[in-house]
Amino acid sequence: MLDVVNIHKAFFPGTINEKVALAGVDLHLDEGDFCTVIGSNGAGKSTLLNTISGRYRPDGGAVKIDGQRVDRLPDYKVARHVARVFQDPMAGTAAHMTIEENLALALGRGTTRGLGPGITQAKRSFFRERLAVLEQGLEDRLTTKVGLLSGGQRQALSLVMATFSNPKMLLLDEHTAALDPQRAELITRLTRELVAEKGLTTLMVTHNMGQALRLGNKLIMMHEGRIILELGGEDKAAASVEDLMAEFDKIKGVQLSDRTLLA
Amino acid sequence: MPGAIELGLLYGLMALGVYLTFRILDFADLTVDGSFTTGAGLCALIITHGGNPVLATAAGFGGGLLAGMVTGLLNTMGKIHPLLAGILTQIALYSINLRIMGRANLPLLRATTVFTPLSDRALLGTLTSIVLFALVLALFVLAMNWFLSTNLGFAMRATGDNESMARANGINTNTTKIIGLALSNGLVAASGALIAQYQGYADISMGIGLIVAGLASVIIGTAIFSSSRVAVATAAVCFGSIIYRVIIQLALMVGLQPNDMKLVSAVIVVLALLIPRWGVFANVRARRRARNLPAEPDVTAPIEDRDPVSGLVKPGA
């Protein structure tokens, strides 16, 4: 399904500000895999997702979806197959358009947009049905501007928009991090339900280790542009937060000894 | 005053075009000053060669389409800043317009224009012509509303509203920008073609500073008929265009010279931008905003409980 082969990405290459964000990442996901991603700040998690979605072009390596290379395609073409939800609730929706207009935009993912009507009765009843699942009352507010919704509602809407056109892949980048704990919990539950319902191949970055362990069937830990731990199936089920913390402490230990050596 | 209303209606097409770029695409397009004259020049050229005035107006529209497309290509493929892309096309058009017209001024005296049937019956400047102009403009407003409610129209609105969201939903925002700029300048040029026929000549300088009139119409119209609905805003900018021409007419009546009008237009735009932020108006606006505020803001600052080294949050934190 997804094959990330030895990708490298540096920002400001060849200058003194050079910042290597990805230093050779390999990752394989099968159809229907739900993989959580953890790692310290600056580990390269967002860069990895941005590279898969075509926002960034890798300096080396390849990204394949269903065997086809997508790393040379412009982002809007990759978006036909790859949907994403951003950390910022404002980022995933068009604030000055209504709920139904936003949904219609997302429904058009993968189609050529012509002069057909943006909204039809059939679309509307489909939207109502999909929004009812969220239990946010949004199905009765189809003509409300999205800018008037709360962050949690916008994020729930973004999630529906990302999933209902059945993309081949779903990328979630800390999509609950800007919300208060209760709403983050709600969005997490919705994520689990929507992904399970559609069997979507999903890559989800989270800063919450408990969540990373509870959700999905795979887990990767990143550090300084590399995947340093990969857990699947039973290994993941058996792992605890303490185990993950221990892995982090190992890295810290390495860093400390590096520094001691340099001193 | 009927003349000012007629002008306002004819310039209304230009205001619709400016609305499309300025408000829908969020693109400050300065091509307008050049493409308006392109439309006027092409139309005048064809009419003086005995062409059909309706076709001549359509040709003007076509010239505007091309001009807008050039700005769109400069901005999207050439990655040139929107303001600079517009200025470059505008300047290039100055020479092209002179080539089209052959000289700086092309009179249309005694030629048959789209307005000849009206002027022959002495109907220009009467209620009849105003109603007719308004009906034609209303057709364009309806067409624009229809366009903006199609899938392509939605894609264009999303491009101006949140470009990265649009791309994340598979929209080629380069294409939507180019189409939007082309349509916008097509409308502007059609407006130029009509104005040339109405005043009886095309002139190389007729488009200078016109973007300010377009912006004034959009800002005045949407400030008076404040509504977040696109279908209302399109009609509002047409009213804005009429109000703008009436203000200009009043300025002329109190003794200002035609040459002072550029200053007057700039002042009108500055006032239209500043007044809504002052005194009573600001209060009205604040109250209107408050009614529309989200019911339950729930976005918190990024969580501060992170472990400083790992950046992770332990469960329950």
Ligand SMILES: Nc1ncnc2c1ncn2[C@@H]1O[C@H](COP(=O)(O)OP(=O)(O)O)[C@@H](O)[C@H]1O
């Ligand atoms: N657009 C950018 N320009 C320059 N540097 C960047 C950019 N995006 C990310 N980086 C750098 O790349 C590294 C990885 O960043 P990122 O992928 O955002 O990390 P994470 O999401 O894991 O916190 C960081 O050191 C960051 O400073």
Ligand SMILES: [Mg+2]
């Ligand atoms: Mg990140």
